[in-house]
Amino acid sequence: MKRADEEYRQAALDVTRIAANLVDQQQSRAVVLVRWTEQARGAAPPTFWSATLTVVHVPPRVVSEYERNPLGLFVTNYQISQTQESR
Numbered sequence: 001m002k003r004a005d006e007e008y009r010q011a012a013l014d015v016t017r018i019a020a021n022l023v024d025q026q027q028s029r030a031v032v033l034v035r036w037t038e039q040a041r042g043a044a045p046p047t048f049w050s051a052t053l054t055v056v057h058v059p060p061r062v063v064s065e066y067e068r069n070p071l072g073l074f075v076t077n078y079q080i081s082q083t084q085e086s087r
Helices: 002-011 063-068
Strands: 013-025 029-040 047-057 073-083
Touching: none
Parallel strands: none
Antiparallel strands: 013 029, 029 047, 047 073
16 A cells, blocks of 8 residues: 555645636637646646636437536537647
8 A cells, every 4th residue: 555655646736836827718618728737746847837628508308408517518629738838
């Protein structure tokens, strides 16, 4: 167990900062820009990331849909890239 704990600590990743901004919004669709900083535990330097997400809202109509996704939010497209620095 001690070995597994140590492996987990070395592989763990901390998200130290996250920000989201609405870029575009239409009736039931939004485009969101998300920026975050990741740092592997240990002495590794932080890495900076950004993602553009397209999110649509489709309200659940039957119980099974509600149980699976009560808010009815779906990411239909995304792009993730590593950036040079935090902005």
